[in-house]
Amino acid sequence: MPLSTDQLAEIEAQRAQSHPTRxxxxxxxxxxxxxxxxxLDHGFVRVIDYMGDDAAICQAARVSYGKGTKSVQNDEGLIRYLMRHWHSTPFEMCEIKLHVKLPVFVARQWIRHRTANVNEYSARYSILDREFYIPAPDHVAAQSEVNNQGRGDALQGEEAARVLDLLKADSARCYDNYEAMINQDGQQGLARELARMNLPANIYTQWYWKVDLHNLFHFLRLRADPHAQYEIRVYADMMCKIVADWVPFAYKAFEDYRLGAVxxxxxxxxxxxxxxxxxTVTQENSGMTAREWREFEDVIRKS
Amino acid sequence: MPLSTDQLAEIEAQRAQSHPTRxxxxxxxxxxxxxxxxxLDHGFVRVIDYMGDDAAICQAARVSYGKGTKSVQNDEGLIRYLMRHWHSTPFEMCEIKLHVKLPVFVARQWIRHRTANVNEYSARYSILDREFYIPAPDHVAAQSEVNNQGRGDALQGEEAARVLDLLKADSARCYDNYEAMINQDGQQGLARELARMNLPANIYTQWYWKVDLHNLFHFLRLRADPHAQYEIRVYADMMCKIVADWVPFAYKAFEDYRLGAVxxxxxxxxxxxxxxxxxTVTQENSGMTAREWREFEDVIRKS
Amino acid sequence: MPLSTDQLAEIEAQRAQSHPTRxxxxxxxxxxxxxxxxxLDHGFVRVIDYMGDDAAICQAARVSYGKGTKSVQNDEGLIRYLMRHWHSTPFEMCEIKLHVKLPVFVARQWIRHRTANVNEYSARYSILDREFYIPAPDHVAAQSEVNNQGRGDALQGEEAARVLDLLKADSARCYDNYEAMINQDGQQGLARELARMNLPANIYTQWYWKVDLHNLFHFLRLRADPHAQYEIRVYADMMCKIVADWVPFAYKAFEDYRLGAVxxxxxxxxxxxxxxxxxTVTQENSGMTAREWREFEDVIRKS
Amino acid sequence: MPLSTDQLAEIEAQRAQSHPTRxxxxxxxxxxxxxxxxxLDHGFVRVIDYMGDDAAICQAARVSYGKGTKSVQNDEGLIRYLMRHWHSTPFEMCEIKLHVKLPVFVARQWIRHRTANVNEYSARYSILDREFYIPAPDHVAAQSEVNNQGRGDALQGEEAARVLDLLKADSARCYDNYEAMINQDGQQGLARELARMNLPANIYTQWYWKVDLHNLFHFLRLRADPHAQYEIRVYADMMCKIVADWVPFAYKAFEDYRLGAVxxxxxxxxxxxxxxxxxTVTQENSGMTAREWREFEDVIRKS
Known part of the structure; x- marks a missing residue:
């Protein structure tokens, strides 16, 4: 369970509030x-705030397209048209703010998406909690033999057990020593900004992350993709569910024209x-390389 | 008055709505x-949506600074600290969406601020209204004699009258011919995307503009400045009033550390x-150029 | 001819220079x-500076993929792989700086691409030249009857002649009055920042525009597209030729996977x-709307 | 020494090349x-490419300011004027590409600057080297007692020795186990994208980083500041030296109006x-808080 009783109480208090708004x-x-x-084991995604809905996308698009389109095109049709023809600016008119808890190695991939606002919990200023990502047994995967940056089947038996033991033991020892170094009982205590360097990349961090819907869709297209690393994909999958509830027309268009498109x-x-x-077309007379042909066959033959 | 009866009715309908929100x-x-x-004469600024308030700035900052600071530092103190030390990311956690009507030559300056989302009314798709900015008599200013990119006193008498006559006549004639070219009675009608090129830069356009608070402050610092052109400064001034009502602590810090700072x-x-x-320090022994020294004296002697 | 004798001499002097570089x-x-x-009639594109080449894309990609890949994958294969799988960051490692002269209504579309650096000639500070875009007769097109934001066939006979006469006459008159208003002989002279508002959108402006290759490709995909307005498409077409000479592998991959892709x-x-x-698949059993089906047929049947 | 013989040979080969350029x-x-x-102990900064110089800043600025300014204002004066009045776009016309090797915890701070292009060495794809940042003894600092996110004096004696021993031992053990997990002798071998999570934040990574001069100055203002963490400040200091050699006028203006300014x-x-x-002004009659007053006194009294 990722949350303390106090944290749950704070969340409940926020959920209990209700104000009228225009x-x-x-x-x-x-x-x-x-x-x-x-x-994952200790992470979460929670929505802190949002701006706009499906209608707000159309409202912005219609300013840019002028008067009178409202009568000839319904909202869903317009949204699908915008998505199909890469008119991205109306989708930028919706915004979402999330609080995310995630392992540092996931955070390092995530932050590569630059068009977002971020406030991360500071380990210069504060002490990190003793929480590390330890994969569930069926996610302790072997190196892929066909893809240098992918993973294959789950490790079996002793090898899997040994890996989990090593990950747990190193996390625990590094955290123990982190605590020992910053401790101020009977010693000065190492600066927190230095001590944090002893912590491995499976420790959890957290941040506020705010992004517009267009850039969120871009993130989700890349990170909800089967080639994305499992540990970031599960965050993307969770956000897909949230977005589907937020802007159902836009999400459906995203599914059809991006996620499921080729x-x-x-x-x-x-x-x-x-x-x-x-x-009869073959690789030889197609103008494609062998690799391109394989990818083409995947598209047209996938059952 | 910039708005039609229908437009006013739509605004009133939006203002009458009220929904509960968490x-x-x-x-x-x-x-x-x-x-x-x-x-100006036909322009406006209106708020379409917003996200966050003063407390939301602190909430984001405290995630990045960790637990427990809440008790030792009140919200206003924290906001002033963040502003003073250029910690800009917490201010990015607030967002505002505006609908703005403005002359094209103002829009061309405005759009240079790139970190915002924009949907502009399309003159490829739609027909622009016959609305042109004609300066009020006391804003028909002479070229500055000391500043190549500034303006001096208001023109007087005949010269002012002649300028206003020319601006009005050229606007009217160009719009008449725009209409004549796109007209489809008894002729094919020129494409709107071409006809628009006949319209001068004082015609009004409109757009949806969405920006986070940090980038809005950056815009306001440059455009509410006395050196900014009057016609964009009045938009910045109006937005300053709106922001002061939205996030009073942040706005006050902005006034003290940016607008009124040197x-x-x-x-x-x-x-x-x-x-x-x-x-006794003089320009000669100060290490400053004559121009820098003048600017320095302006800072320390201004009454 | 867009350039004066002095300007041509300056260009020749720059072209004559040669320095050794590492x-x-x-x-x-x-x-x-x-x-x-x-x-167009008075515009141009000229390259002022550039950084990188095809090999620089691979060099950056290989840092991010580690040692040793050089031997197994040739440069062109790697570039095509990066393009196909939306790995955009290596393309960001090349940069180009252009000097562009273009009509204001084209500049207004162009500037919507925000991820670039721009310095525009200032009409607050300086006086614009008397140069206006007047379309060639076969580009004086009618409004499209099927596409609200497109154009149809060229106007014919009297209507075309009338349009060209109006465009020329209004440009000339507006510029005459612009000059009259700023003139300082026997009068104070209107501020340049105000007088410019009398100039129509077919006047030429110019700017320095600097962009990385990834964002340039994004611009070219949208603006070299048949749906883009002709007057910006000709700039995109010219830049396509320049890029093809600069980074031939990357440009070929862009053609195959973006420009010519669906x-x-x-x-x-x-x-x-x-x-x-x-x-046998028909619109009815395809799950597509009539409009989507038409677009689908265009893809699969185009001869 | 951070570089192998092969790497040094590659660098020498690059340095030996010379081509003519316009x-x-x-x-x-x-x-x-x-x-x-x-x-630091294993890190480096090296320049891979650059675009522009001091004159290129002026050239871009003069397009935006028009003809004729060349004669009245020399290049250095113009650059200082641009810096003083926050005209940032001409500085964006210079670009630099660096190859940087740096500890992961430094990379995590660095990447927060979003307006740059980055290609990082991928630990999903490749195996990281056994190189860890271990502070020199005089940088093993205690937690600051006055600043929650700063550090105080160097730790002494046994405590310092114990810290260094812990950092070295944990780094070594974590790396040993990383190697053991990915090893494919007699076992399948854990996926590299998972194994990397066992590595602490003092391991070195590397990336190509490309940025324009304006955004580089922004980075340097924040990271060459005395409040920045020592381990990132030394990178900023090195880049300051490089920039001073590249664009001496711009760097001097940056020193006077940013780094050394208040x-x-x-x-x-x-x-x-x-x-x-x-x-006689005191905190009480100044309108400042005690904290603001202290910062004010630091400005005006510093000897």
Missing amino acids: RVVAAGMEDHLYTAHQV NLSAQMVDSLRRMLAGE | RVVAAGMEDHLYTAHQV NLSAQMVDSLRRMLAGE | RVVAAGMEDHLYTAHQV NLSAQMVDSLRRMLAGE | RVVAAGMEDHLYTAHQV NLSAQMVDSLRRMLAGE
């Missing part, structure tokens, strides 16, 4: 507010047209 | 929501210390 | 340096698989 | 190219004027 309210999001949705190269489009016209 | 509500901002605050160069600090120690 | 040099780009490539929605991929498996 | 060349920077300047609040300016007019 702003747009997204019913599906009000229900999520403040609740900590657990991710990008076909000029050569792939050409091969496709020839195949549909009855021609 | 989100943070800023009382001073609820009052502004949707109302069009007039700027930046002293290394040479200026050195001269200052010598003067306070009783030394 | 930096990476792109031969195809050295040839372009400083030359003004004409676009994005198929989840429903489109599904229909495609069914068609290739011999099934 | 581009602007900065003599002071050519000398730095590729050389690894050591920082920002005085409205209340501080008011107090100052009263003091210079002979009035």
